[in-house]
Amino acid sequence: MPPKHEIDLDPEEQAILRAWRLLVSEHYLEDIQHLQGNPGIIHGFEIAHRLVCEYEELRVAFHLNPTRFHDLGHQVMREQFDEHMVRMRPVIRVVDLDADYRRRIDTLRMRDRNRVVSITVKINDISPPYGWVTEAVYECKRCNEQTTLKQRRARERESPSHCETCFARLLKRLDMEDEPFGVRPPRPNFVMSSEHSNYEDVQDIRMCQAVFNEKGELVHVSDEEEMVGVVSDDLVGELEKGVCVRLNGIVRVEPFPNRTFSKDTRRILSLQVFSVEPVEGEA
Numbered sequence: 001m002p003p004k005h006e007i008d009l010d011p012e013e014q015a016i017l018r019a020w021r022l023l024v025s026e027h028y029l030e031d032i033q034h035l036q037g038n039p040g041i042i043h044g045f046e047i048a049h050r051l052v053c054e055y056e057e058l059r060v061a062f063h064l065n066p067t068r069f070h071d072l073g074h075q076v077m078r079e080q081f082d083e084h085m086v087r088m089r090p091v092i093r094v095v096d097l098d099a100d101y102r103r104r105i106d107t108l109r110m111r112d113r114n115r116v117v118s119i120t121v122k123i124n125d126i127s128p129p130y131g132w133v134t135e136a137v138y139e140c141k142r143c144n145e146q147t148t149l150k151q152r153r154a155r156e157r158e159s160p161s162h163c164e165t166c167f168a169r170l171l172k173r174l175d176m177e178d179e180p181f182g183v184r185p186p187r188p189n190f191v192m193s194s195e196h197s198n199y200e201d202v203q204d205i206r207m208c209q210a211v212f213n214e215k216g217e218l219v220h221v222s223d224e225e226e227m228v229g230v231v232s233d234d235l236v237g238e239l240e241k242g243v244c245v246r247l248n249g250i251v252r253v254e255p256f257p258n259r260t261f262s263k264d265t266r267r268i269l270s271l272q273v274f275s276v277e278p279v280e281g282e283a
């Protein structure tokens, strides 16, 4: 069997993985051991931002590439869960962010995409929970080889263009090592395996800026600047319409909601929430 597509880790990623392993082994092993036998599906780990900052590689990754920070952290957490035979899925929830991350909705721009921000909001509306496929597993109908493709929310589902295994076999039959000019891979013949694919529960939210004073009193709600966002997994069901909360998350750029055709190129900012905190006195 040909090797699966191996992900080459660059030295920076390896350093981040090492730092994550250190953080988890120094602070979370006991928690993980206690989860053994827990029938739950998801476990959210609240990790204080100042703990993240104690590990230089993690502090930098959280700031510069929060998506990679979370992906690699989940990878390390899953390793530990497997090792301790915990069947739940770990989710990292960084809380208590440094004040430097605090922003107001009206200051957010396209250039903030993929950055971490912390905003105080009033929840205007929240959708019923629904599931979407985060990773779709496709099975080749000719050779049964499985191909996993990461999916993006609110986009058309992507499927593989061809089967690597079938293509490799074809080339072998033709006695060719590399992809020769003019030889095309066999036409794709895939079926999605819903059993092996990964799903995530989410809720869409609409929110606006809320301003509090140092005593924690609500001073102002700005209804003009509305923003959308999404909460997932264990945060589903946590928010209610009308409440004020601090949301920490990553700014994403998404297709315009309620678009009538997929070629609509309009984009809006959306907050991919990674943690929710009560509002305390703040200036």
Ligand SMILES: [Zn+2]
Binding pocket: 140, 141, 142, 143, 144, 145, 163, 164, 165, 166, 167
């Ligand atoms: Zn195949």
